[in-house]
Amino acid sequence: VGIIGNVQQRTAEVVYDIGGGRIGFSPKACS
């Protein structure tokens, strides 16, 4: 498989909405 690693995740808040069945990226939320 391809894998999105944590270097690439360092620039956005990553949201795991398991109940809603979706993964989100919020680019400005961490700065």
Add this chain to the structure above:
Amino acid sequence: GEEQFFRTVRVDTLLPAAVCSTRKGFSTGGNSLRVVHRRGPCSPLAGVKPNHARTLLRQDVLRVESLQRRLSREASVGGQTQASEVALPAQRGITFGTANYVVTLGLGTPGRDQTVVFDTGSNVCWVQCQPCVGSCYPQQGPVFDPAASSTYSNVSCGSTACGNLDVRGCSGTTCLYGVKYGDNSTTVGFLATDTLTLAPGYAFPGFVFGCGQRNQGLFGKVAGLVGLGRSSFSLVSQASQRLGKAFSYCLPATSSSTGHLTIGESAASKAASYTPMLTDPRDSSLYFLTLTGISVGGQLLPVSPSVFQSAGTLIDSGTVITRLPPSAYSALRSAFRAAMAKYPMAPPRTLLDTCYDFSNTETISYPVVSLHFGGGAELQLELPGIFYVADISQACLGFAGNGSPGD
């Protein structure tokens, strides 16, 4: 167009600072925990400067091999044993290796702080436990003592929780758990319940975890691990009744800064751009999504979406370097090298083959890299999401190719 898709930064911002810089305006109260890199100056684990090439990247290779093995149809599966010792499967280790981000939470009554790694690729939560019948590795701070907690209980062998473990055994009527990680680290002990506290007012009585009595391997000085996978044992599953079935995190941009892990909904969730979360029957506890394309400097790479979709894509908090299908990585590398052509290249660093020597440059201009996902979600990467920098003379593109298109 160029201004929008290229950024210019000072080279000295590529490296972490020697001292910890806590993000302003962030509270660790409520359902949010402070996240730090376990080897950086913000870590409570007496930060040790990481040796990137020899340790982190090699452990990352082990982790990815472990993930690929875990998803291989040939993987053997551990089962129940009635022996007094849990028999760990010989071939199938779940991932651990480079899960380098740690949080501190409370366990027991009264609560004792435990600094643990968190990992979306793991499910079972565990800490080292007294009396360490087999062995405990040296950790930072005292090992959790069940005898000092008024709310601690062992889980019985006939319970549903024990039956749901992948690897289990019984010692009399007490349930034993076992986990073998992809780097051959292991933990074995009693399955137990106690009160887990994220923060004052956020306590979870009856939290199921492993009370590790024989713990060996590459755990560093952490007290244990908190799994954030999709099985019933993970922290997010166990907290879901109260906080909802969601979590989010901001990983620190460098090892000298801080981030957060929020269990339940966060304010950011409303502003996020979403892609469907997929389940792969090869391992339903991992988080899969659909990667459809990559752009470099605003230009979409000439790679068919089917290249990404033939083997699938998962997102993992513990893997360091993003792995791509070989042809997709080749296209990314070509486009990135073309955009960075004015800078001298440096030798490759383990699995990273596109590295630059910025030691004679004050500022650099780099192309923005974006990942495109099914449903239209986009993750636009900035500097910390593009470069893996161990040394200013060897700053590398933080992507790598898989060995074969089917990996």
